[in-house]
Amino acid sequence: MNPVIEVRNLTKRYKDTLALDNVSFDIQKDTIYGFLGRNGAGKTTAMSILTAQNLPTSGQVRVFGENPYENARVLSRMCFVRESQKYPDDATPRHAFASARLFFPRWDQELADELIDEFQLPLKRTIKKLSRGQLSAVGVIIGLASRAEITFFDEPYLGLDAVARQIFYDRLLADYAEHPRTVLLSSHLIDEVSNLIERVLVIDAGRIIMDESTDDAREQATNVVGDAATIERALQGREVIHRESLGRVASITFLGRLDDAERAALTAAGLELAPVSLQQLIVRRTQQRTPHHDALAASDVTQEGVSR
Amino acid sequence: MTALDSGNVTRPAASHSRTLNVVRLQFVNTQTFIWVPALVLGGAWVVTMLIYWILQGAGVDDVKIGGGSQAPLWYFLAVGIQAMTMTFPFSQAMSLTRREFYIGSLAAAGVSGLGMAVVFVLLGLLERATDGYGMNGYFAYLEWVWEAGPLAAGLTYFVLTMFFFIIGFWSATIFKRFGTARLVMVLLGIGLVLVGLAALVTRQQAWPDVWSWFIDTGSLGLTLWAVLVSALLAAGSYLTLRTMPA
Numbered sequence: 001m002n003p004v005i006e007v008r009n010l011t012k013r014y015k016d017t018l019a020l021d022n023v024s025f026d027i028q029k030d031t032i033y034g035f036l037g038r039n040g041a042g043k044t045t046a047m048s049i050l051t052a053q054n055l056p057t058s059g060q061v062r063v064f065g066e067n068p069y070e071n072a073r074v075l076s077r078m079c080f081v082r083e084s085q086k087y088p089d090d091a092t093p094r095h096a097f098a099s100a101r102l103f104f105p106r107w108d109q110e111l112a113d114e115l116i117d118e119f120q121l122p123l124k125r126t127i128k129k130l131s132r133g134q135l136s137a138v139g140v141i142i143g144l145a146s147r148a149e150i151t152f153f154d155e156p157y158l159g160l161d162a163v164a165r166q167i168f169y170d171r172l173l174a175d176y177a178e179h180p181r182t183v184l185l186s187s188h189l190i191d192e193v194s195n196l197i198e199r200v201l202v203i204d205a206g207r208i209i210m211d212e213s214t215d216d217a218r219e220q221a222t223n224v225v226g227d228a229a230t231i232e233r234a235l236q237g238r239e240v241i242h243r244e245s246l247g248r249v250a251s252i253t254f255l256g257r258l259d260d261a262e263r264a265a266l267t268a269a270g271l272e273l274a275p276v277s278l279q280q281l282i283v284r285r286t287q288q289r290t291p292h293h294d295a296l297a298a299s300d301v302t303q304e305g306v307s308r
Numbered sequence: 309m310t311a312l313d314s315g316n317v318t319r320p321a322a323s324h325s326r327t328l329n330v331v332r333l334q335f336v337n338t339q340t341f342i343w344v345p346a347l348v349l350g351g352a353w354v355v356t357m358l359i360y361w362i363l364q365g366a367g368v369d370d371v372k373i374g375g376g377s378q379a380p381l382w383y384f385l386a387v388g389i390q391a392m393t394m395t396f397p398f399s400q401a402m403s404l405t406r407r408e409f410y411i412g413s414l415a416a417a418g419v420s421g422l423g424m425a426v427v428f429v430l431l432g433l434l435e436r437a438t439d440g441y442g443m444n445g446y447f448a449y450l451e452w453v454w455e456a457g458p459l460a461a462g463l464t465y466f467v468l469t470m471f472f473f474i475i476g477f478w479s480a481t482i483f484k485r486f487g488t489a490r491l492v493m494v495l496l497g498i499g500l501v502l503v504g505l506a507a508l509v510t511r512q513q514a515w516p517d518v519w520s521w522f523i524d525t526g527s528l529g530l531t532l533w534a535v536l537v538s539a540l541l542a543a544g545s546y547l548t549l550r551t552m553p554a
Contacts, residue, residue: 048553048554051400051403052405053400053553053554054553054554055551055553070405070406070407070550071405072326072404072405072408075403075404075405076326076403078403079401079403080400080401080403081401082401085397085398085401086393086394086397086398087394087398088337088340088390088394088395088398089340089390089394090337090339090340091336091337091398092337095336095337096398098336099333099336099398099402100402102329102332102333102336102402103326103329103333103402103403103404104402104403142401148403
């Protein structure tokens with residue numbers, strides 16, 4: 001293990017809210033992370049503190065082994081693309097890229113030019129007159145072309161259409177293959193990025209609730225579809241995290257894996273096994289810890305954690 | 309495409325070169341620090357000239373002095389505010405430290421202020437040589453400011469430009485860090501202190517002394533006092549900026 005970021009007991013308190021609650025985690029080198037969680041879960045706060053754009057209330061952050069605060073040596077190796085980035089008044093995308101070129105030592109102008117073409121970004125229009133999607137494209141281009149050793153994308157796709165998002169995913173993967181680096185991608189479109197991310201870091205209400213490889217996360221749960229009564233019998237004792245039914249057919253997601261014998265038994269009973277979508281798993285696990293989720297799911301979810 | 313295509317860009321390594329690049333960052337958009345101040349200065353000059361010309365045509369031969377040369381100074385108040393509210397968050401996206409951003413921005417304002425001072429001195433010299441463009445009208449050559457010579461006049465103009473920039477930056481830091489209410493309270497507080505001082509002077513019937521102090525201190529002396537106030541505000545802004553979330 002080779003962590004580029006080490007976070008220990010990080011707490012950030014705003015006036016009346018606890019944005020980060022004694023959080024500890026590591027970020028490994030040259031890995032793409034999905035940094036996932038609901039709005040207000042603490043993602044942006046965490047990324048702001050890691051890039052020294054905000055200060056912690058308590059706790060420790062080490063990036064490349066050093067405190068990033070006012071540390072040019074460390075900061076110059078990072079790039080943080082914010083969803084709501086502000087740009088100087090009257091600045092155009094061209095100004096923004098010319099600036100980025102000044103400060104990111106590994107900036108690739110060729111890549112930037114290609115991306116400008118692909119996103120069809122008008123270079124001479126002032127940034128405040130760009131559409132939401134074009135504004136996002138400016139950030140995405142800076143994030144990709146800067147090739148920083150650690151790049152943070154905070155919901156970078158806002159307003160980008162499906163084609164543009166695909167360009168972003170493809171370009172990120174292609175460039176990552178040639179120039180491995182650490183990427184933290186915060187996103188609400190979990191299934192869209194699930195093939196991209198190697199590890200998931202899920203934050204909920206200021207606490208890390210998942211920190212594992214995407215494959216491990218997927219294998220944590222299994223989905224069974226078939227006759228409701230048959231499933232109920234087969235899954236006795238399992239921790240069910242989601243249940244949907246239509247007439248006599250039910251689709252049930254439960255935590256844990258099946259061994260070969262159990263698998264065979266289920267198939268013999270006429271039940272079908274389906275993979276769990278990462279999005280579904282994370283939604284369910286986040287809902288378990290949230291007291292006010294929708295009533296339909298509430299009646300079915302095991303009560304573990306709800307009373308917290 | 310010139311800005312993007314232009315070839316070799318220095319690869320930043322040390323922090324001082326990054327700070328120098330902040331100056332370049334501020335000048336990447338030539339509008340803020342070059343063209344608008346030039347336009348304001350040029351515009352104020354043209355308007356002042358037209359007024360002198362009309363007055364001259366109407367037979368007013370007295371010495372004519374306008375306040376137009378202070379117009380660009382007010383613009384620097386706005387530049388200071390924008391440098392804080394808009395460019396600071398962007399500087400953070402460029403992975404700059406607050407120190408690099410702050411020193412670089414002050415330096416950029418300094419470069420602009422220097423340019424303004426040079427233009428101001430050149431205009432003043434021209435006015436002195438031509439007796440106010442032959443119209444006895446003065447834009448830059450204000451006798452009181454020029455008392456200690458062209459260099460001192462240039463210094464005064466430079467310091468005033470920085471003074472306005474720093475006031476703008478300082479008030480924007482207070483606003484961003486503590487909100488509108490606190491900013492208004494601070495400004496009100498300063499106003500009250502000034503009124504209190506005025507009341508004190510009036511009670512002591514010391515106004516003549518105060519005026520003679522201003523006259524004795526002279527333009528250059530007051531400039532040096534402005535340097536002190538600017539330095540205090542600049543230091544205050546920096547301390548606030550150091551802990552401000554982007």
